[in-house]
Amino acid sequence: MFGLVGETLCMRQIAEKAERAGRARWPALVLGETGTGKEIVARAIHAVLNEGPFITIDCSAMVGPLMESELFGHVKGSFTGAAATKIGLLESANGGTAFFDEIGELPLDLQAKLLRVLQEKEFRPVGSLVQKRSDFRVIAATNRDLIGEVEKGTFRRDLFYRLNVVNLKLLPLRARKEDIPLLINHFLERCGGGCHVTQEALDALISYDWPGNVRELEHCLQHMVAMNSGPLLHVGELPSPVQNHLRAQKLKYRSTAAGMTAGGPMAGPEPSHPDMSNPAMPIPIAQMERQAIVGALAYTKGDRAVAAHMLGIGRTTLYRKIKEYRLEPANAEYK
Numbered sequence: 001m002f003g004l005v006g007e008t009l010c011m012r013q014i015a016e017k018a019e020r021a022g023r024a025r026w027p028a029l030v031l032g033e034t035g036t037g038k039e040i041v042a043r044a045i046h047a048v049l050n051e052g053p054f055i056t057i058d059c060s061a062m063v064g065p066l067m068e069s070e071l072f073g074h075v076k077g078s079f080t081g082a083a084a085t086k087i088g089l090l091e092s093a094n095g096g097t098a099f100f101d102e103i104g105e106l107p108l109d110l111q112a113k114l115l116r117v118l119q120e121k122e123f124r125p126v127g128s129l130v131q132k133r134s135d136f137r138v139i140a141a142t143n144r145d146l147i148g149e150v151e152k153g154t155f156r157r158d159l160f161y162r163l164n165v166v167n168l169k170l171l172p173l174r175a176r177k178e179d180i181p182l183l184i185n186h187f188l189e190r191c192g193g194g195c196h197v198t199q200e201a202l203d204a205l206i207s208y209d210w211p212g213n214v215r216e217l218e219h220c221l222q223h224m225v226a227m228n229s230g231p232l233l234h235v236g237e238l239p240s241p242v243q244n245h246l247r248a249q250k251l252k253y254r255s256t257a258a259g260m261t262a263g264g265p266m267a268g269p270e271p272s273h274p275d276m277s278n279p280a281m282p283i284p285i286a287q288m289e290r291q292a293i294v295g296a297l298a299y300t301k302g303d304r305a306v307a308a309h310m311l312g313i314g315r316t317t318l319y320r321k322i323k324e325y326r327l328e329p330a331n332a333e334y335k
């Protein structure tokens with residue numbers, strides 16, 4: 001099916017549900033971690049009938065007082081800076097699909113206004129007294145637990161039930177590793193120029209847990225192609241997160257082997273005694289943290305959501321650390 005890559009049972013089921021959802025115009029809710037391909041699934045649903053435009057609405061990027069103007073549009077002179085009438089994203093989606101990416105980030109006041117649009121197919125641009133109509137299919141996606149958000153009062157229960165007519169849950173890549181070879185071939189056909197991974201590199205890619213999911217795998221292969229000058233992609237071209245994973249695996253294997261040799265399966269390693277005559281120079285924690293953030297942002301090409309997921313921290317924490325270490329785009333080392 002359009003854009004969907006994978007032969008595991010879960011991916012076949014997703015493809016079948018997307019096909020069925022695409023034949024009608026029912027609302028659909030796509031759930032999954034960052035980087036699992038939620039927009040790909042939304043586009044696959046839209047492609048079944050391929051009617052009208054596909055308009056992406058990034059709810060996480062809509063901040064401040066201009067949110068309503070982005071969604072509903074505005075008339076000239078409705079607020080300071082409104083030099084001309086502007087058509088909103090919902091009006092642009094008329095006859096097609098409005099894809100609300102990261103719907104869980106939408107503020108409560110806009111959730112209420114969106115609910116009315118979904119029910120009545122009507123809205124009013126900012127500063128206008130005239131109602132407009134827009135008939136579109138709605139597909140929403142989020143990496144949040146929306147049921148939990150409903151219980152906390154941060155997401156409207158009525159909007160959740162309005163969106164959750166067809167539910168598609170994407171598994172993380174670590175739970176469907178059988179699809180990794182197919183995804184590798186798919187991405188290399190798009191960017192590899194005839195490149196192939198060696199068996200050793202393939203084994204390494206399969207053993208890694210991919211916290212950034214399919215998006216991280218795609219970035220990884222782009223990195224390997226960029227670093228390589230021949231048709232074969234080797235372990236040496238793997239980016240640092242995968243290299244670190246391989247080193248950790250080797251250390252774990254050596255530690256286990258040493259314990260087995262010393263006293264059998266139940267024996268633990270001998271206590272270590274550091275060489276105090278030649279101690280290693282300690283690295284300040286702040287410096288290690290800064291290097292980790294720079295490396296994650298470089299690997300994800302500035303995608304802060306994926307970088308935060310890889311580092312195991314929240315996006316708000318990452319934004320604060322970027323500001324603290326002065327890694328804003330103007331002087332970012334990862335650009």
